[in-house]
Amino acid sequence: MDELPSELVVKILNRLNDSADLARSRVASKRFNSLWREVQTVNLLCTLSRYSKSRSTSVTPFKTVFRNLIEDSRAVTSVSVGVDKALSGMSFDDLIEDDSDELYLTDIEFVRLWLPRVCGGLEMLSISDFWIQSCWRRSDVLALVSSNCSKLVKLEVKNAWLSVVGLTQMPNLRHLTLEFIRLDDENLEKVNDCFPFLQVLNLIGVGGLKEPKIHFLHLKSCHWTVSNAPLSLAIVAPNLLELRLKCNKPKSLVLETPKLVKFYLSVENAEGVSFSELGELDTLEVISPDVYRLIRNTGFGNKVRKLAVDSVKLIEDSDRLKFGLGTLLEAFPGIGSLTLSHVTWSNIKTHFQSEGLVHMKGTDTALKRITARVQTSDYTDVSFIRSILNSCRGLTDMRLMIHQDTETRVRDLLISACTMSNPRVRWSWGTWVEGGEDIWVSNGT
């Protein structure tokens, strides 16, 4: 290690994710101790053990450790300070003094003490606050950051109550994440105004919104999980390529995203949903009990190649079932790959059992692969699969995951019946369980 020149040692130290790792390395050698200030990242996390220690022994307070790191570093471009997720599960009763500021990280008075030292060169800033200490007081930290950090490219704030008063333009910001935030910007007007060149936007559990509209000319990727109020939502993003949207029962959901290529949509009730044609869409994932209405009412375009559907609610009464496999294939004639949750599989199987496979275009579907989770206890899946394979002559790849609790005898019968009667198909088998990982077993066994 001694032969490595100092500039290379600094490059190694720059790859440490955690300032605590860097601190321990300082004690290991004088060389590290002389070079640590050149490291460009300050990354400090208050873990549960560190928090518990601070309750009982006299250790250096977290904020002091952080400020010292900032004070002594010379070339910081990235700062990440936060409270471990494990602490977010704590309740008010766990705390001795619940109005303490010890871990209140979006406290403007605290940020004013260290931000000026690094703001000139800062490119990345992440603050994950301690909800219990931050949720009841509003912070002006966004205004402070916007007026001081002109080079900032990526900003992330979690678990806080944020005001947008005094927020000014940040033309260099490309990436914004707000997670579990109460935001005093009802319709996102200030956010739209002040980050004109944003490319990635993540709004996850952001409350305080009324009629939010996301409107960015350069946005490429967006992840939005909307809290439960039946809001009007709008996304106007002419260059958006990827969208992950989770909402409940929006009064209206308007999308103007003509270039969208990948869309992951979770919605409880699709009555208010409308979008202009998504002519470039290639990958679509829908999680909704209202799938049928979505398919009937919206223009998902003809280019969708990969489709995944989770209809969420199991429907056993075939009269109430509105769609089967044929409906999906008719609505998405170009798909090559179809993935189905166990609920969707069960619903379309029930539909098949009462209607047969209707609306199937016959041999000219482009479908090549089906991946499905199956919860089976009888032989009905075999005849369903056989019918599908007879109708979709292009289908060559069947990947089925059987529920972990299925009797071995039933499972083995299903596998052998399928593989024997359908030789042209490549079969892959696996097991699944709620809340667990899917396990794929190699073909045939």
Next chain:
Amino acid sequence: MTKEMFTLKSSDGFLFVVDEAVVHQSVTLSPMVQDCAGREYPINNVTGKILNLVVEYCKNHVVVDGGDSSSSSSSGDALKKWDDEFITQMDLSTVYDLIMAANYLIIKGLFDLACQRVADEIAACKDHEEIRATLGIVSDYTAEEEAEVLKENEWAFD
């Protein structure tokens, strides 16, 4: 169109014959494509043992033309897996040499991979003694100096 081959010569005289796609991965070597076909190109500060590893890395990272986009994510995973195995099986003193070679030859992917390996080793150590043992460092602190640095960084030890 036949591929042009180039000969690289390590500091201790070993010869490695590689094609253009391998050479281009090194920013330092890339210009030699213009004038060195057929001649030996000496790389004076990299031994045969290390140059062998560099060539192995580069051969595996040649970008396949006309790859079908649906397989690119799985081949990306396979490449990452190869990288992990490649760098993990080496002892650290080889990794240090590889860092210097990748720095001289300017091969970014290899340089980042090797540096990250060392960083990961440091992060996995729970204290300074373990760091010294793992990295092969002899402490140059006096007892008092060490006590002082230790106190200053006490917060980082669980």
